[in-house]
Amino acid sequence: MLENSVETILSVKNLEVVLNKEKIISNLSFELKQGETLTILGPNGAGKTVLLKTLLGFFPYQGEIKWRADVKIGYVPQRVPFVRDIPLSAEEFFELKTKKKEEIKEILKIIGFGTEILKKNINEISSGQYQRILIAWALLGEPDILLFDEPISGIDISGKETIYQFLDRLKKERGLTIILVTHDLSVVYKFADYVICLNKCPVCQGAPKEVLSPETISQLYGQEVKFYEHYHQH
Amino acid sequence: MNTIINTNFLPILISGILVGAVAGYLGSLMLSRRMTIVVDPLSHLALPGVALALLLGQDISLGAFLFLFMGMLLIWFLETRTGLPTETVIAILFSVSLAITFLFLSEEQIEKALLGDIAKIGFKQAIVIVSVCLIIFLILQKIYQKLVLINISEDLARAEGLRLKKYQLLYLLTIATMVALSVKYVGGLLVAGLTVLPAASARSLVRNLKMYQIFSFLLGACSALLGICLFKITNLAVGPLIIISGLFFFIISLIFKKIYEK
Numbered sequence: 001m002l003e004n005s006v007e008t009i010l011s012v013k014n015l016e017v018v019l020n021k022e023k024i025i026s027n028l029s030f031e032l033k034q035g036e037t038l039t040i041l042g043p044n045g046a047g048k049t050v051l052l053k054t055l056l057g058f059f060p061y062q063g064e065i066k067w068r069a070d071v072k073i074g075y076v077p078q079r080v081p082f083v084r085d086i087p088l089s090a091e092e093f094f095e096l097k098t099k100k101k102e103e104i105k106e107i108l109k110i111i112g113f114g115t116e117i118l119k120k121n122i123n124e125i126s127s128g129q130y131q132r133i134l135i136a137w138a139l140l141g142e143p144d145i146l147l148f149d150e151p152i153s154g155i156d157i158s159g160k161e162t163i164y165q166f167l168d169r170l171k172k173e174r175g176l177t178i179i180l181v182t183h184d185l186s187v188v189y190k191f192a193d194y195v196i197c198l199n200k201c202p203v204c205q206g207a208p209k210e211v212l213s214p215e216t217i218s219q220l221y222g223q224e225v226k227f228y229e230h231y232h233q234h
Numbered sequence: 235m236n237t238i239i240n241t242n243f244l245p246i247l248i249s250g251i252l253v254g255a256v257a258g259y260l261g262s263l264m265l266s267r268r269m270t271i272v273v274d275p276l277s278h279l280a281l282p283g284v285a286l287a288l289l290l291g292q293d294i295s296l297g298a299f300l301f302l303f304m305g306m307l308l309i310w311f312l313e314t315r316t317g318l319p320t321e322t323v324i325a326i327l328f329s330v331s332l333a334i335t336f337l338f339l340s341e342e343q344i345e346k347a348l349l350g351d352i353a354k355i356g357f358k359q360a361i362v363i364v365s366v367c368l369i370i371f372l373i374l375q376k377i378y379q380k381l382v383l384i385n386i387s388e389d390l391a392r393a394e395g396l397r398l399k400k401y402q403l404l405y406l407l408t409i410a411t412m413v414a415l416s417v418k419y420v421g422g423l424l425v426a427g428l429t430v431l432p433a434a435s436a437r438s439l440v441r442n443l444k445m446y447q448i449f450s451f452l453l454g455a456c457s458a459l460l461g462i463c464l465f466k467i468t469n470l471a472v473g474p475l476i477i478i479s480g481l482f483f484f485i486i487s488l489i490f491k492k493i494y495e496k
Contacts, residue, residue, distance in 0.1 A: 075393040089442040
């Protein structure tokens with residue numbers, strides 16, 4: 001309908017990523033328009049994190065990745081270990097990215113923190129708080145798009161909102177485009193405009209309600225993969 | 235033992251304090267996980283360089299720097315290009331450098347290589363040392379926050395557009411320079427103590443990065459000051475005295491921490 005009037009923020013064509021001689025991603029093409037939420041769904045080892053990092057330019061690839069010119073990207077990695085060996089306050093962590101104190105305060109408000117968190121040593125906060133700090137870090141500098149690798153489920157923003165409701169609010173209030181890597185099917189149904197089911201190559205892609213069927217999901221995860229995941233949950 | 239003329243004391247003291255301070259400041263970066271690994275083998279790599287310089291009658295810092303620089307490139311190369319565990323590389327380089335040192339040096343020279351040689355520091359040398367220290371300090375200030383970010387998460391640093399290799403190489407260069415300077419005061423074996431002790435003490439005392447930097451710098455300076463003064467009084471080897479002074483501050487910091495935590 002209005003599709004042509006909305007700007008394309010990212011277009012990927014025939015993407016292929018080979019790392020250590022192993023083909024991690026192949027034959028992937030998609031387009032993302034401003035304000036859309038794209039979820040990448042798939043089992044462990046399917047190449048989801050690699051896809052995000054390739055989009056960020058960390059890995060060599062074949063095919064085409066085209067970002068809108070001057071695009072600003074915020075990135076929340078899957079794992080950022082606690083900073084145990086250097087004393088660092090939350091404020092100093094933010095200052096590694098920007099010196100604008102006002103902006104830091106504003107982002108804190110959005111993410112549901114008071115300014116008292118700034119003086120805290122980043123070592124002494126909970127892992128939920130740490131993830132929120134990382135999200136706040138990613139939101140500094142007013143990114144056009146947020147790349148989010150597997151949010152820890154069960155984190156509440158300001159006690160009322162789940163992380164997904166929060167992302168949805170950001171999207172509506174700020175017109176933020178989001179690429180979200182997740183395991184969680186319900187998230188895909190509720191919040192995504194577009195889903196890519198990835199297991200090395202795309203198994204299905206499109207609007208969640210149209211492409212996610214019991215068949216595609218079992219094709220994506222399969223019996224063996226489920227078994228594998230249980231094994232790793234200890 | 236080193237005996238120095240009274241007129242040399244002031245240049246030794248001033249340049250020593252500055253080397254201690256900047257080494258401490260640099261050490262505050264080295265305490266982090268990935269970065270400690272490089273320090274130790276590096277200081278040992280300085281030994282054959284010092285040995286060669288002593289044999290040729292050259293400045294030991296110059297010899298140390300040359301060997302450190304080559305050693306670093308080697309470690310950097312081995313780490314990025316081969317799957318060889320760093321510990322293995324370190325063990326090999328360490329024993330080989332010690333072997334070479336002991337093979338060619340006289341007993342007196344070995345003492346200089348292992349414990350330092352400050353007798354030759356006069357006003358001119360002190361000026362060179364102080365200037366190099368200041369340059370290294372300025373470079374470190376420029377790259378400090380970026381290195382902290384890289385240390386927290388390479389992914390975050392890359393997403394910020396940092397060229398990791400550039401910063402890592404700059405960091406290694408500053409280490410090589412400071413180790414080469416430190417060799418004069420504490421010798422080839424004790425350098426790690428000069429860099430790591432002040433930072434370790436600072437870490438028990440503070441809760442944020444700024445204070446951590448300031449304390450590492452000051453404690454490094456204090457260790458050198460105390461060590462060199464003790465040397466003036468006792469005429470024992472200056473290198474070990476500086477390190478023992480560093481240890482003294484470390485113990486005090488631990489006591490402070492205990493009291494504070496209660």
